[in-house]
Amino acid sequence: MATHPAILGRFFEDYAVGDVYQHPLGRTLSEADNTWVTLLSMNTNQNHFNVHLAQQNPITSGQVIVNSGLTVAVVLGISVLDMSQNAISNLAFTDIKMRHPVYVGDTIYAESICTGLRRSESRPYAGIVSMITRGLNQDGDEVISWKRSVMVATRESGIGQNYFPAAKSGPLELPGTAPAGATNGASA
Template structure:
């Protein structure tokens, strides 16, 4: 009998990544008004475009716009289980683009594509994975793209490949 404790499916060792692989993260998140308002309060973002419906209409969005950094945070969080769950460090985030608006009631989904995998130059027990993360809404419209480098451990010799 084999007992699975769940740890082997949370994140990956360096050897588990292949350039070109795409991880579709599940589940998505339907954004509520409370989510957006709480994020505004926590981050001290008081731009009225994120909570004043009338103001949002006057500048052309038609309705309240969800805070872009919240959408970014969601996409990072969604990616953890599949990509950085065993991570040692998030090394950087780059090329962040807000490709389309996100509104209250939209459902955000994310996926990560492996762009590069390389062993560490200084420590043999780890390596760096370079990922592009893309988020889209329930209509399949891209709303956010960014790239990140994650430091992950190599598979210890005592851990069998799954």
């Protein structure tokens, strides 16, 4: 039996230029998601929350359109597990392009390609990972894309590792496999 430590994502050494990461999670956007993010972020464009007004929008065929800030946040979040779970810092977002409208009920997926790698000159425990990320809807339409660079910890740094607490009651074991002489707390 083995214990698999609590480690998520990749470290700097795990990336290769040209590798594509199809991120495993998709996310269906609800009306509540769109309304909450729009109003919490103080976005007053009624095309995001007023059905009556949105019916006049020829670009969206009269539909309420999902707030692009929500689209960015969801695609970024979907990409974290593969591209920046062990990031120390975001360094740059550039060339954000909204390529297709996103509507309530759309399911968003994301994939990224590693476009560059280099060791940090000022921080020996990290490297710079550059990528292009794009979001796709359920029909395969590219809805958004951007270029991004993040500083990612190296495996040897220990950052993002060995944080799981040791249980005061000892390691988790299969029932009935307690060491000789140990009791399970029950009395005869």
